[in-house]
Amino acid sequence: MASNNVVLITGANRGIGRQMAASLLLRPATTVIATVRDPAHELSKSLSDLPASEGSKIIVSVFDAKKGPDALLAALADAGIQHLNLVISNAGNSDAFRSVLETDPSALRDDFEVNAVGPFRLFQGCWPLLSKAETGSDKKFVLITSSVGSIAGMEEESFPGSRTAQARRRPTGSPRRLARSWRARGCKSASFTLGKWHFRTVCEHDTMKYN
Secondary structure, three states, rough: OOEEEEEEEEOOOHHHHHHHHHHHHOOEEEEEEEEEEOOHHHHHHHHHHHOOOOOEEEEEOOOOOOOOHHHHHHHHOOOOOOOOOOEEEEOOOOOOOOOOOOOHHHHHHHHHHHHHHHHHHHHHHHHHHHHHOOOOEEEEEEEEEEEEHHHHHHOOOOOOOOOHHHHHHHHEEEEEEEEHHHHHHEEEEEEEEOOOOOOOHHHOHHHOOOO
16 A cells, blocks of 8 residues: 555546546556545445556545544445545535625535635644655655635626535635645645636526526
């Protein structure tokens, strides 16, 4: 296990997370830990069918960003995972794109718990495994964020997203702070906004019907 590159991706059952898992599995000697909220869902089950390169494999594990990574870390220990080289915090949540007046504060709090607090919990929980990566190898923590949370991009967005914007805005600068604070420990951190994707939750909103 020590010679393998071990990558953990949250929210890997669909969309961006799934594609990253599929791409990384095609690299040799790579263990991909793909986390899902519902392991019984057909998309979660089908992760095990993704093609893998020689010496590579996928481990599907349960992770709920609202509850923190304790159960996930216990499952990784049971699976014999002793280190992590890369953690990709991709899991996010927002089931509505509404204006400020239509937004339920409790729903905003739920989104904040997943999208803003979740990555902090994930880094804190995964650091012991990241710190055990082989000497000389990079330790990386990557946050997948959204342009909806961008202050500079507010004028470019054409749909209401009060909940998502507030919740996504908080973690966007976190990797930059992590990069400065943990550079001496060999940890690299970055955030990526991958543009406008046809997310299921976005496409279902009346103002965002795609052809």
